[in-house]
Amino acid sequence: MQIEFYKYQGTGNDFVMIDNRSNFFPKDDVKLIERLCDRRFGIGADGLILLENDSETDFRMVYYNSDGNQSSMCGNGGRCLVAFANNLGVIDDKTTFIATDGLHHASVGDDAIVSLQMIDVDEVQKKDSYTFLNTGSPHHVQIVDDLEHYNVKENGAAIRYGELYGQKGSNVNFVKKVDDSTFSLRTYERGVEDETLACGTGATAVAIAMNAIGETDKTSINLNVEGGKLVVSFDKSGDHFTNVFLTGPAKFVFKGTIEI
Numbered sequence: 001m002q003i004e005f006y007k008y009q010g011t012g013n014d015f016v017m018i019d020n021r022s023n024f025f026p027k028d029d030v031k032l033i034e035r036l037c038d039r040r041f042g043i044g045a046d047g048l049i050l051l052e053n054d055s056e057t058d059f060r061m062v063y064y065n066s067d068g069n070q071s072s073m074c075g076n077g078g079r080c081l082v083a084f085a086n087n088l089g090v091i092d093d094k095t096t097f098i099a100t101d102g103l104h105h106a107s108v109g110d111d112a113i114v115s116l117q118m119i120d121v122d123e124v125q126k127k128d129s130y131t132f133l134n135t136g137s138p139h140h141v142q143i144v145d146d147l148e149h150y151n152v153k154e155n156g157a158a159i160r161y162g163e164l165y166g167q168k169g170s171n172v173n174f175v176k177k178v179d180d181s182t183f184s185l186r187t188y189e190r191g192v193e194d195e196t197l198a199c200g201t202g203a204t205a206v207a208i209a210m211n212a213i214g215e216t217d218k219t220s221i222n223l224n225v226e227g228g229k230l231v232v233s234f235d236k237s238g239d240h241f242t243n244v245f246l247t248g249p250a251k252f253v254f255k256g257t258i259e260i
């Protein structure tokens with residue numbers, strides 16, 4: 001059987017997109033999803049996303065990591081899915097859709113810029129050497145020296161599989177402050193089990209964490225990721241963060257068919 005797929009990327013976080021409004025896709029086939037995401041034996045991507053019908057919103061987002069397992073929210077994937085839905089004609093320039101963490105509002109602007117509302121954050125765990133919070137996916141945030149040369153894969157894996165987060169694990173972000181409005185980050189992604197070029201829920205977590213621990217008092221923060229630039233803005237009241245928006249490019253790369 002041949003399936004049609006579309007490839008999108010958001011600041012280098014790349015995804016296979018499949019229009020599953022007819023429900024044809026074998027959603028429980030972990031091996032198949034892993035193979036489609038494989039960069040040698042398949043299309044190659046950090047994750048796979050299904051666009052499905054939903055009775056109450058414009059569409060449903062179903063997200064899988066490249067290991068083939070369904071997972072929690074993907075911010076860059078959500079932004080890319082909005083661009084995909086726009087290109088398919090499912091939505092115009094504004095949308096509300098449902099994902100695993102609830103409803104999301106989003107808009108498509110000029111130059112393939114997509115702005116996505118993320119979940120509110122009501123709990124930020126501040127520890128001596130790191131911060132932990134959930135922005136739709138779990139994120140460990142840690143400031144490090146020499147981010148450019150930091151071994152993200154080795155140190156990220158040690159934290160992700162370490163005693164802090166147990167079986168479930170966490171995504172792990174290493175951060176450097178550039179100035180009051182700007183932070184650089186590199187992310188180890190759970191389910192990809194490697195550094196990716198960007199992580200949207202990770203960038204969101206870093207922006208909120210840096211504000212929560214007093215590294216900045218800004219509520220609109222620029223994030224330099226390996227694959228480009230993102231902006232995260234929010235309203236703050238104590239440790240409650242609302243109207244959280246993740247903004248950046250979400251681009252079509254190519255489409256094709258693959259034998260499954």
Ligand SMILES: N[C@@H](CCC[C@H](N)C(=O)O)C(=O)O
Nearest residue numbers: 071074075076137199200201
């Ligand atoms: N790339 C994503 C995060 C995807 C989910 C993550 N790997 C997990 O399983 O927690 C993003 O852009 O947010």
